[in-house]
Amino acid sequence: MSDEEGTNRIYRAIADTTRRRIIDELALRDRQSLFEICARMISKHGIYLSRQAFSRHLSVLEDVGIIEVEWQGTTKLHSLNKAPLAGLANGWLSRFEEQ
């Protein structure tokens, strides 16, 4: 995959409110399970989706490297990897920053 195509995929991954809220949650606390994330999305953000829908969102973030996972028994723990986001923030878009 070309570098540009990777950039496209990361932009697409964060072009969704639910996924940005998931990232916000993981920025507050690492190593959260799918169920924990579901619960917080519903209770803190009022995002009512099925477990599978959240699972899909998590896998989109995992595919582009924003989320890293670790298994503990049957529980998949999700953590944030800020590198791809830092890449965007310091990359092409940074030329449009103000102040």
Place this chain on the structure above:
Amino acid sequence: MSDEEGTNRIYRAIADTTRRRIIDELALRDRQSLFEICARMISKHGIYLSRQAFSRHLSVLEDVGIIEVEWQGTTKLHSLNKAPLAGLANGWLSRFEEQ
């Protein structure tokens, strides 16, 4: 449209290499027509698409306010509005900046 949904749309608009190259072109020179942009995309960037395909990309950028237009006879001149991009660069994503 909610603010969040507006943010989503701007992210999606720049999640495409062709559209980022169009923005780059307009950053170099304002007030370019569709034909000028087509020619530069093909000659400078090797992006071989039809006129209508480029027209679609331009309208995506126009819809989210990244491009502003001005008519001169039958010619539609496109210029860059950096505000939406500055909004992203200074917004949610900026927390992931490094250095």
Place this chain on the structure above:
DNA sequence: TGTTTATGCAACAACCATGTTGCATAACAT
């Protein structure tokens, strides 16, 4: 061993995105 807990996979529907082609419109030049 059997039940609960946590997750994954597959099928499906609905919608959106991106490219194509063909035709229409509207200004400008000869």
Place this chain on the structure above:
DNA sequence: ATGTTATGCAACATGGTTGTTGCATAAACA
């Protein structure tokens, strides 16, 4: 008037996204 130039609109195919539901798997626990 006619032809050229510049653009828009509509139809269509294709493929991707995002949600649903149902079933499968696999570890943990009483």
